[in-house]
Amino acid sequence: MFESLSHLALQQYWWIIISVLGSILVFLMFVQGGQTLIRHLGKNDLERTMLVNSLGRKWEFTFTTLVTFGGALFASFPLFYASSFGGAYWVWILILFAFVIQAVSYEFRSKAGNFLGKNTYEAFLFINGLFGTVLIGTAVGTFFTGSQFTLNEMNQVTWDGPARGLEAVLNIQNLALGLSVFFLARVLASLYFMNNIDESTILTRSKRHVLINAIPFLVFFLFFLIRLMFLDGFAVNPDTGEVFMEKGKYFHNFMEMPVVLALLLIGVVGVLYGMGAAVLASKTNGIWFAGPGTILTVFSLFLIAGLNNTSFYPSTSSLQSSLTIVNASSSKFTLTAMSYVSLLVPFVIAYIWYTWRAMNKKKLTRDEITTEDHVY
Amino acid sequence: MIQSIDWSLVDWSRAQFALTAMYHWLFVPLTLGITWMIAMMETIYVRTGDPEWKKLTQFWMKLFGINFAIGVATGIIMEFEFGTNWSNYSWFVGDIFGAPLAIEGIMAFFMESTFIAIMFFGWNKVSKKFHLVSTWLVAIGANLSALWILVANAWMQSPVGTSFNPETARNEMTNFWDVLFSPVAINKFLHTITSGMVLAAIFVIGVSAWFLLRKRETRLALRSITIAAIFGLLSSVFVALSGDGSAKQIAKVQPLKLAAMEGLYDGTEGAGLVAIGILNSKEKRESGDVFAVKLEMPKLLSWMAYGDPDQFVAGINDFKNGNPGQGILSTGEKIQRGKVARGTLTEYKNARAAGNIVKSDSLKLVFKDQVFLDTYFKYFGYGFVDDVNYYIPNVPLTFYSFHIMVILGFGFMVFFALILFFQARGELPQRKFWLRIAPWLIPLAYIASQSGWIVAEVGRQPWTIQDLLPTVAAVTKIDAGAVMVTFALFAVTFTVLAIAEVSIMLKAIKNGPKNHGGTK
Numbered sequence: 001m002f003e004s005l006s007h008l009a010l011q012q013y014w015w016i017i018i019s020v021l022g023s024i025l026v027f028l029m030f031v032q033g034g035q036t037l038i039r040h041l042g043k044n045d046l047e048r049t050m051l052v053n054s055l056g057r058k059w060e061f062t063f064t065t066l067v068t069f070g071g072a073l074f075a076s077f078p079l080f081y082a083s084s085f086g087g088a089y090w091v092w093i094l095i096l097f098a099f100v101i102q103a104v105s106y107e108f109r110s111k112a113g114n115f116l117g118k119n120t121y122e123a124f125l126f127i128n129g130l131f132g133t134v135l136i137g138t139a140v141g142t143f144f145t146g147s148q149f150t151l152n153e154m155n156q157v158t159w160d161g162p163a164r165g166l167e168a169v170l171n172i173q174n175l176a177l178g179l180s181v182f183f184l185a186r187v188l189a190s191l192y193f194m195n196n197i198d199e200s201t202i203l204t205r206s207k208r209h210v211l212i213n214a215i216p217f218l219v220f221f222l223f224f225l226i227r228l229m230f231l232d233g234f235a236v237n238p239d240t241g242e243v244f245m246e247k248g249k250y251f252h253n254f255m256e257m258p259v260v261l262a263l264l265l266i267g268v269v270g271v272l273y274g275m276g277a278a279v280l281a282s283k284t285n286g287i288w289f290a291g292p293g294t295i296l297t298v299f300s301l302f303l304i305a306g307l308n309n310t311s312f313y314p315s316t317s318s319l320q321s322s323l324t325i326v327n328a329s330s331s332k333f334t335l336t337a338m339s340y341v342s343l344l345v346p347f348v349i350a351y352i353w354y355t356w357r358a359m360n361k362k363k364l365t366r367d368e369i370t371t372e373d374h375v376y
Numbered sequence: 377m378i379q380s381i382d383w384s385l386v387d388w389s390r391a392q393f394a395l396t397a398m399y400h401w402l403f404v405p406l407t408l409g410i411t412w413m414i415a416m417m418e419t420i421y422v423r424t425g426d427p428e429w430k431k432l433t434q435f436w437m438k439l440f441g442i443n444f445a446i447g448v449a450t451g452i453i454m455e456f457e458f459g460t461n462w463s464n465y466s467w468f469v470g471d472i473f474g475a476p477l478a479i480e481g482i483m484a485f486f487m488e489s490t491f492i493a494i495m496f497f498g499w500n501k502v503s504k505k506f507h508l509v510s511t512w513l514v515a516i517g518a519n520l521s522a523l524w525i526l527v528a529n530a531w532m533q534s535p536v537g538t539s540f541n542p543e544t545a546r547n548e549m550t551n552f553w554d555v556l557f558s559p560v561a562i563n564k565f566l567h568t569i570t571s572g573m574v575l576a577a578i579f580v581i582g583v584s585a586w587f588l589l590r591k592r593e594t595r596l597a598l599r600s601i602t603i604a605a606i607f608g609l610l611s612s613v614f615v616a617l618s619g620d621g622s623a624k625q626i627a628k629v630q631p632l633k634l635a636a637m638e639g640l641y642d643g644t645e646g647a648g649l650v651a652i653g654i655l656n657s658k659e660k661r662e663s664g665d666v667f668a669v670k671l672e673m674p675k676l677l678s679w680m681a682y683g684d685p686d687q688f689v690a691g692i693n694d695f696k697n698g699n700p701g702q703g704i705l706s707t708g709e710k711i712q713r714g715k716v717a718r719g720t721l722t723e724y725k726n727a728r729a730a731g732n733i734v735k736s737d738s739l740k741l742v743f744k745d746q747v748f749l750d751t752y753f754k755y756f757g758y759g760f761v762d763d764v765n766y767y768i769p770n771v772p773l774t775f776y777s778f779h780i781m782v783i784l785g786f787g788f789m790v791f792f793a794l795i796l797f798f799q800a801r802g803e804l805p806q807r808k809f810w811l812r813i814a815p816w817l818i819p820l821a822y823i824a825s826q827s828g829w830i831v832a833e834v835g836r837q838p839w840t841i842q843d844l845l846p847t848v849a850a851v852t853k854i855d856a857g858a859v860m861v862t863f864a865l866f867a868v869t870f871t872v873l874a875i876a877e878v879s880i881m882l883k884a885i886k887n888g889p890k891n892h893g894g895t896k
Contacts, residue, residue: 057493057497058493060448060489060490060492060493061489061490063448063452063489064481064485064486064488064489066452067451067452067455067481067485068478068481068482068485068486070455070456070459070477070481071455071474071477071478071479071480071481071482072478072481072482073474074455074458074459074466074470074473074474074477074478075470075474075475075477075478075479076474076478078466078467078470078471078474078546079467079470081458081459081463081466081467081470081474082459082463082464082466082467082470083463084459085456085458085459085460085463085466086459086460086461086462086463086464086466086852086853086854087463089460089852089854089858090858092456092459092460093460093862093865096452096453096456096460097865097869099449099452100449100450100452100453100866100869100873101449101869101873102449103445103446103448103449103452104445104446104449104873104876104877106445107441107442107444107445108442108445108876108877108880111442111880111883111884112880112883112884112887113879113880113882113883113884114876114879114880115872115875115876115879115880116872116876153545153725153728153729154545154721154725155467155544155545155546156463156464156467156853157463157853158853159853159854164854164858330470330471330474330475330548330549331471331541331544331548331549333548333549333550333552334471334472334474334475334548334549337475337549337552338475338478338479341475341478341479341482341483342482344482344483345482348482348486348487351487351490352486352490355490355491355493355494355510358494358498358501358502358506359493359494359497359498359501359502361501362501372497372500373434373499374437374438374441374496374497
């Protein structure tokens with residue numbers, strides 16, 4: 001069935017899959033957001049343990065989604081993998097480091113003989129929550145603002161940025177996105193705790209933290225989004241492959257792809273409703289609106305970054321080195337083969353959904369933490 | 377492509393990759409193997425309803441969890457390191473190499489991480505059967521992820537199912553099934569997972585023996601030992617069989633690695649297998665005096681590699697200097713041919729840049745010409761470095777690693793058989809000598825396991841992709857200093873985390889099955 005698609009159609013299909021994975025990843029980063037709230041929401045050891053265990057049953061989904069996001073990018077757009085990871089070295093290394101220390105922290109935190117002590121592992125979780133969100137958000141920001149690199153005729157990258165990627169943090173647009181992701185993750189985490197933990201003190205504090213974090217989130221995100229509409233974007237001439245600057249490119253992309261605009265609007269409404277329901281009506285199901293809302297919002301942003309003849313990983317120092325879904329992609333054969341593999345994705349989502357429901361039927365209680373066999 | 381080679385960059389990048397790979401492999405084999413035993417124990421629990429089996433399952437599961445976390449931590453680095461430190465590689469072969477990595481994520485990692493949550497936290501939340509299925513799915517998921525990453529690794533050792541596209545300057549996949557079912561991949565997968573099972577069996581027996589010596593948890597320890605010894609014995613037979621299969625594949629696709637494994641400098645018919653040996657210094661070896669001492673089994677290498685005791689097995693010098701009688705090109709000749717292939721690519725790129733369509737089109741066709749492919753492109757990777765010695769792997773490291781692995785592997789097989797024999801006669805608790813030895817075999821199992829990967833990876837140097845891409849051409853262009861810093865960062869981090877892991881593990885073992893977990 002995929003054989004009959006054109007190379008371009010497959011490239012678009014894969015950009016959509018990457019966008020799905022990326023948007024699910026941002027939603028699942030509520031785990032990271034929650035890790036930065038442990039001290040704020042948990043005032044004693046038991047409360048903190050409840051928070052850690054509530055997140056601890058989900059952290060692997062985020063981690064695995066990140067790994068799969070990376071793998072899928074490698075398989076579908078290997079030139080991005082080669083250019084960005086090798087080029088923006090320090091950004092990616094710091095992100096990786098933040099995830100390495102996360103991976104052990106849940107399991108090791110409360111175990112006897114853990115060498116570094118409970119507080120250190122909680123600090124690791126905090127570092128992961130802060131750098132993981134801000135840096136991934138910043139890195140995605142460069143999809144719109146560009147990086148400094150040059151490709152030679154053999155498609156090998158030379159990075160022209162002075163700080164091997166860290167320079168991206170100095171761009172206010174990137175940073176606004178990074179901080180948006182950070183505060184959004186904290187909002188989502190607070191909503192998740194309200195939904196998952198049966199403990200009145202945590203519920204009250206979580207509700208307050210929805211509001212505390214919603215305000216900076218909205219400020220940074222609206223700044224990012226509104227400014228993005230007026231920025232020069234990196235457009236591609238579909239006939240020649242030539243990249244050129246176009247005023248208001250991303251605004252045009254929304255106008256020319258109204259479905260994507262609709263996704264954005266529905267998504268934003270979902271996020272706002274989820275936050276509002278928690279803050280104003282004290283509902284505990286806000287996560288079920290804000291979560292899907294986040295996915296739709298981020299999905300729409302990924303789509304305008306790569307579709308409609310747009311360069312998804314532009315170079316500001318060598319415009320024609322910019323990566324598009326056409327010049328950065330795998331061969332038609334590989335994309336076709338991988339497209340068959342992608343048919344497994346709905347199946348994977350289905351079993352994750354099923355097990356998630358099975359595990360979350362009952363809220364996490366004090367009792368469970370003190371009697372359960374396996375506790376983080 | 378390469379104006380001047382920054383050797384320190386290449387060395388540090390390799391060191392960093394070796395560091396992460398070796399740390400990763402400290403934790404993965406136990407995960408691969410012990411999940412099966414845990415699943416078997418839980419199956420017995422569900423069948424019999426005997427709570428003792430549940431206790432046993434949960435004890436090993438706890439150790440599994442501690443070990444799993446750090447395997448995940450070291451694993452994520454490996455995936456991204458292909459991009460961060462081997463970016464030219466990522467482009468040159470990303471069209472093929474990326475696919476198994478993505479499939480690994482979609483097919484295996486999600487299965488593993490989803491059902492692990494049930495395995496750990498679902499005892500009181502889902503039905504017994506659902507829990508058991510989850511435990512089996514964790515085992516399957518873990519081993520499936522091994523399958524895909526080993527398919528990727530096997531492809532580096534034996535690049536099949538692909539063709540080179542001069543337009544994009546990269547290799548592109550032409551046959552997915554060739555990549556997946558490459559004989560190298562199949563042998564590698566079987567050899568690797570069964571070796572993980574052997575290691576896990578040694579681990580379980582070692583820990584259980586410690587309990588027996590202290591007269592603690594006797595019943596649980598004996599049950600564990602029975603399962604582990606049967607499992608270990610079967611696995612070690614499969615390790616040997618797949619190892620033999622691997623050797624035959626190496627003889628076919630990486631004959632120089634085989635020569636290095638055996639310290640064979642001058643090829644010969646009816647080559648013998650060196651069972652144990654001590655190598656001489658490099659100068660002596662190169663002048664023909666290879667071994668200070670050796671115990672050789674006649675004709676066995678020829679038989680092992682080709683299934684024919686009289687077959688010619690080529691040595692290192694045959695590859696270095698060429699052996700026309702056996703149809704082996706010298707490295708110097710390969711370097712010349714590699715340069716022709718690279719030159720043709722550059723010429724094509726220049727013609728295209730100059731807008732000379734006639735010339736570029738005709739040069740593009742050259743890359744479809746089978747004679748050109750077989751004569752020149754096949755040696756593309758040799759066109760990067762002129763020094764013939766660059767193409768010879770580190771012989772002592774490959775040789776000793778190989779022999780340590782094999783000797784220990786057969787030793788474990790005997791050990792499993794002995795333990796099973798004592799167990800069948802019901803006299804294991806009295807066999808103090810063997811019980812005392814058992815825990816000490818655990819580090820040896822790790823050494824054997826690491827040695828296996830040293831043979832596989834050091835033995836194929838300098839190639840990232842056999843004959844097509846040497847490490848110097850695969851590496852990311854970055855200051856060597858930056859890589860030194862990240863090397864140090866990861867070395868310190870992994871070491872600290874590994875200390876924590878071992879310390880937690882030892883504490884958990886000391887506490888034993890009785891006192892684990894919460895207050896229940």
